[in-house]
Amino acid sequence: MKEHHLQLENIHIGLAGKQLLALSAEIRGGEVLTVMGPSGVGKSSLLAYLAGFLAPAFEASGLVRLDGEVINQLPAERRHVGLLFQDALLFPHLSVGGNLRFALPAGEQDKEARIEQALVAIGLAGFAERDPETLSGGQRSRVALQRLLLSQPRAVLLDEPFSRLDTHLRREVREFVFAGLKAAGLPAIMVTHDAEDAEAAGGRVIQL
Amino acid sequence: MALANAQPAKHALRLAPTLVLIVLIAPVALGLALTLLPAFGYLPVLGGERLTLTYFAQLFATPGLSHSVAVSLLAGLLTPLCALSLVLLFLAGTAGTRLERWMRRLVAPLLAIPHAAAAFGLAFLIAPSGLFMRLISPQLNGLDSPPDVLIVNDYWGLTMSAGLIIKEIPFLLLMALAALPQIEPDKRVAIARSLGYRPTRAWLMTVVPALYPLIRLPVYAVIAFASATVDVSLILGPNLPYTLSVMVLQWFNDPDLSYRFVAAAGALLQLGVTIAALLLWRLIEALGAGLGRRWVSRGERGAGEAVLRVSGQLGVGLAVLVSVGGVLALLINSFAGFWRFPDNLPGAWTMQTWSRALGEIAQPLANTLLIALVSTALAIVMVLAVLESEQRAGRRLSPSMLLLYLPLLVPQIAFLFGLIVATEFLRWAPDIKLVIFAHLIFVLPYTFLTLAEAYRRLDPRWSQLAATLGASPWRIFWRVRMPLLLAPCLTAAAVAIAVSVSQYLATQLIGAGRVPSLTTEAVALASGGSRGIIAVWALLQALIPMLGFALALFLPRLLWRNRRGMRGLH
Numbered sequence: 001m002k003e004h005h006l007q008l009e010n011i012h013i014g015l016a017g018k019q020l021l022a023l024s025a026e027i028r029g030g031e032v033l034t035v036m037g038p039s040g041v042g043k044s045s046l047l048a049y050l051a052g053f054l055a056p057a058f059e060a061s062g063l064v065r066l067d068g069e070v071i072n073q074l075p076a077e078r079r080h081v082g083l084l085f086q087d088a089l090l091f092p093h094l095s096v097g098g099n100l101r102f103a104l105p106a107g108e109q110d111k112e113a114r115i116e117q118a119l120v121a122i123g124l125a126g127f128a129e130r131d132p133e134t135l136s137g138g139q140r141s142r143v144a145l146q147r148l149l150l151s152q153p154r155a156v157l158l159d160e161p162f163s164r165l166d167t168h169l170r171r172e173v174r175e176f177v178f179a180g181l182k183a184a185g186l187p188a189i190m191v192t193h194d195a196e197d198a199e200a201a202g203g204r205v206i207q208l
Numbered sequence: 209m210a211l212a213n214a215q216p217a218k219h220a221l222r223l224a225p226t227l228v229l230i231v232l233i234a235p236v237a238l239g240l241a242l243t244l245l246p247a248f249g250y251l252p253v254l255g256g257e258r259l260t261l262t263y264f265a266q267l268f269a270t271p272g273l274s275h276s277v278a279v280s281l282l283a284g285l286l287t288p289l290c291a292l293s294l295v296l297l298f299l300a301g302t303a304g305t306r307l308e309r310w311m312r313r314l315v316a317p318l319l320a321i322p323h324a325a326a327a328f329g330l331a332f333l334i335a336p337s338g339l340f341m342r343l344i345s346p347q348l349n350g351l352d353s354p355p356d357v358l359i360v361n362d363y364w365g366l367t368m369s370a371g372l373i374i375k376e377i378p379f380l381l382l383m384a385l386a387a388l389p390q391i392e393p394d395k396r397v398a399i400a401r402s403l404g405y406r407p408t409r410a411w412l413m414t415v416v417p418a419l420y421p422l423i424r425l426p427v428y429a430v431i432a433f434a435s436a437t438v439d440v441s442l443i444l445g446p447n448l449p450y451t452l453s454v455m456v457l458q459w460f461n462d463p464d465l466s467y468r469f470v471a472a473a474g475a476l477l478q479l480g481v482t483i484a485a486l487l488l489w490r491l492i493e494a495l496g497a498g499l500g501r502r503w504v505s506r507g508e509r510g511a512g513e514a515v516l517r518v519s520g521q522l523g524v525g526l527a528v529l530v531s532v533g534g535v536l537a538l539l540i541n542s543f544a545g546f547w548r549f550p551d552n553l554p555g556a557w558t559m560q561t562w563s564r565a566l567g568e569i570a571q572p573l574a575n576t577l578l579i580a581l582v583s584t585a586l587a588i589v590m591v592l593a594v595l596e597s598e599q600r601a602g603r604r605l606s607p608s609m610l611l612l613y614l615p616l617l618v619p620q621i622a623f624l625f626g627l628i629v630a631t632e633f634l635r636w637a638p639d640i641k642l643v644i645f646a647h648l649i650f651v652l653p654y655t656f657l658t659l660a661e662a663y664r665r666l667d668p669r670w671s672q673l674a675a676t677l678g679a680s681p682w683r684i685f686w687r688v689r690m691p692l693l694l695a696p697c698l699t700a701a702a703v704a705i706a707v708s709v710s711q712y713l714a715t716q717l718i719g720a721g722r723v724p725s726l727t728t729e730a731v732a733l734a735s736g737g738s739r740g741i742i743a744v745w746a747l748l749q750a751l752i753p754m755l756g757f758a759l760a761l762f763l764p765r766l767l768w769r770n771r772r773g774m775r776g777l778h
Contacts, residue, residue: 056602075681
């Protein structure tokens with residue numbers, strides 16, 4: 001599998017003339033950079049900036065390179081930067097299979113087989129027609145990760161991805177998410193409040 | 209900094225808001241201008257080539273004019289005052305109760321009853337020989353013939369105001385219920401209650417001050433409508449003299465074309481009356497705010513709680529009862545054969561009225577449906593284009609978009625008049641296309657009003673997520689936003705259909721009487737039609753919006769029957 005790498009060069013984000021954060025970093029494939037800090041320090045703005053959704057009210061500068069290509073100017077859908085939120089956010093109007101199909105690139109061959117394969121890989125064979133609402137919390141997280149991977153991202157952003165899960169589930173989900181990202185050779189940036197998350201990620205930690 | 213701006217500065221829909229605004233505002237501005245000129249005597253087609261004040265002199269010399277103006281003004285203030293107070297008291301007294309949940313379901317069907325149909329229903333209920341009088345006669349009052357009192361068409365237009373209040377309550381309720389989630393009423397009330405305030409009072413003190421600014425615009429629309437209504441006035445309003453708006457219409461329809469100038473002057477006066485009503489309402493607002501502040505700062509916790517709670521429930525309950533009773537009265541009348549006075553029910557039932565009406569219905573029904581469906585479709589597309597362009601720009605629409613609501617604040621007769629002058633000048637024959645366009649002017653703002661909040665409140669993470677999965681903005685629109693917003697879009701469409709079906713003046717004036725709709729036919733029966741016939745037409749008129757709301761409720765449930773996450777999303 002090809003390894004990707006993500007470089008942040010002199011990222012500055014400010015609001016109304018006040019600087020929120022400044023950051024430079026390089027993240028290699030399979031590595032997770034953890035960004036920690038109190039609320040309001042601009043962690044979410046950093047992810048929004050990298051993914052391409054920063055509200056126009058913010059001022060931001062710096063270069064984001066993904067596999068050497070500068071992606072600042074690209075719209076979100078062409079950046080190949082995937083995103084995992086606190087909630088699994090499976091589209092409620094689509095089936096489990098429909099959620100996975102949504103992520104598959106348009107030109108993909110034999111989509112049905114890819115979807116079933118992806119479900120088998122997370123122990124949910126035959127779940128394609130199910131309503132996502134009928135899945136357990138752990139199953140939803142797995143489908144969300146699988147959906148992310150099917151979209152063939154080159155880097156991944158994690159926005160407090162485990163904070164809504166209970167302690168027991170949390171460990172399990174954390175393990176398969178990090179394992180999945182590593183196996184896919186994806187550089188990742190995780191924003192979190194939780195020191196355990198940071199430890200489990202095993203990468204560098206930046207305190208804002 | 210330029211480099212930082214990830215959003216493409218140009219997107220496909222960036223011109224949509226401006227275009228929609230022009231389509232909407234141009235006719236209103238043009239119509240107003242072309243009302244202004246003939247009012248001052250300038251209308252070369254009819255030989256008016258000099259500016260003059262003659263027609264205003266003629267207008268002010270009309271006997272009974274000052275009373276007409278007074279009644280229009282009274283209706284314009286009484287309607288919002290009563291409807292708004294009752295809605296607020298009701299919401300305050302029932303927050304979180306089963307009654308409130310019932311009301312949420314009742315709002316749509318109540319709103320669906322067009323003004324004209326509701327007005328006829330009210331008339332059939334409370335007229336001297338109406339259903340109510342029959343129920344209490346002769347046991348309670350000893351009457352065996354209808355009493356000789358003027359209930360409907362009373363001198364001060366109080367029955368007309370009552371009819372308007374009954375219709376505006378569901379409208380303001382819907383607007384308030386849509387706005388409430390933004391201001392988290394439960395938290396506000398919880399804090400006030402923890403300080404010892406009783407619940408209804410807590411709601412009035414903490415929620416109303418935040419809620420009112422959010423529903424101010426709909427309230428102003430109520431004022432504009434009530435002070436200038438034509439159809440409700442023709443059915444329930446006084447006729448010696450008529451209200452100002454009806455007088456204007458009569459001058460306009462006068463075979464002597466020189467009355468067109470007086471009509472224009474009258475239309476301008478109507479604009480002045482509506483503006484005066486709005487200004488007086490600003491005064492009432494200020495007064496209400498002052499009294500409210502004193503009430504809050506007195507710090508009383510519980511006095512009068514029961515009165516506050518019950519009054520709203522009684523008022524809104526009565527309005528609902530009268531609406532439903534009105535429809536019932538229409539139904540009975542439509543099947544009534546011979547019906548002696550104090551009898552509660554007809555002595556004979558007949559299908560004759562229906563079968564006779566159904567023979568004449570085809571053209572008006574086809575017109576009504578075509579106008580409603582096309583204007584609704586256009587309005588939905590335009591509103592979605594504006595809201596989607598707002599999403600893609602990532603910032604709120606410019607405040608100038610508030611002009612979108614202008615058609616709701618200007619009395620219809622004031623600019624429809626000028627629009628007719630324009631079409632006559634351009635030699636456009638009145639036809640259904642023009643009527644559809646005229647409807648669009650009113651349908652679009654209501655559609656925007658109904659849909660905007662739901663569109664803006666949709667969790668932005670859905671579209672962000674879809675984008676990170678590689679979906680283009682259009683794919684996000686069609687595959688994510690539209691399905692998730694299907695229910696509110698259908699509700700907005702149902703509201704749009706209801707607004708279109710209930711349009712009387714726009715159909716009658718712009719169609720020059722050559723595009724009959726269910727509404728124009730029903731209102732035309734107001735003077736002189738038999739009760740049975742009126743009832744049939746009014747019921748038919750109410751049927752289409754009812755079907756619209758039923759579909760809007762039913763379709764999402766059918767479509768998402770296997771998608772539990774889609775329930776309660778809205």
